Amino acid sequence: MTENELQRHILALTSLASTLLEPERTFKRNEIDLFKIQLYGMVLEDLRMNLAKITPMDITEIDRAIGASLQATQNQAIALQTFDVGISVLKTVLVASL
């Protein structure tokens, strides 16, 4: 039963119970308590459902992306080192030849 349904049952039974004689009055009052107990059990449900909407990315996927980036950075560093050497030589040669 939903929270609203439980609240409605409680309201209906409360007005009914006051018109009854024993033993029915006791049984109805206890039914009210049963619904109230169920309501208390649902007190964190909304919060849980809201938080369930948070869906962070898979951590292993992020780790994989980090690993790939680090590897790519290393590869580029090696390539750029070679490029730097080439540029320096070219600069020296061109300046000398001016």
Add this chain to the structure above:
Amino acid sequence: MTYYKLFLLALVFVISGCATPLEVKQLSLKQLDYLTVLTDAVTIQSEGLILIAEKLKQQSEGNMSCHQQNSIDRLNQLMTTTVDLTDMSERRALKQKILAQATEINKVTAASRQKLALDFKAIKIKTQQLQVYLKKIKEVQVVLNGYIQSQKAGEQLLSSSVGHTSVDGFLGTINTYIPLIKLASGELAHLLQVKQ
């Protein structure tokens, strides 16, 4: 020939000059600070959430026990009145109904306590997941910083990440928010300490 060499020299200097702009490097380092502030704020907020959820759980458990006891007390009281019934079958039927309802009360209370405990556990797990996720985001930024701080990252990163060529104004705007977030986090932390 000289013009050609001059052109080549100019080209070499242009290529050599394609280093990461200083503002981008500053921004990438600042991003790590922003993420740290964000992580701290979310941690405080999550702790607050767990604290409130825990208090709600305790209060609800107390209320459940109260209602359960009241119901059982009423049934005990009703049981004592069965001796007044002269009709044996009527007495038996009433006793059975009393026992059935007592069983149901205990069963429903146990199930409701379990639901409350499971919901609380799920809330804790989700907040922990969020913490782990934020830590990972910081790790991603550290890796990006490593690249951005290097010499030849290029100006393309500047325009693609912030949409314009200068980040001075952008950096200034972000910096105005940092003290506000820190103040709000501090106030929340103080409030939680008082409540405890």
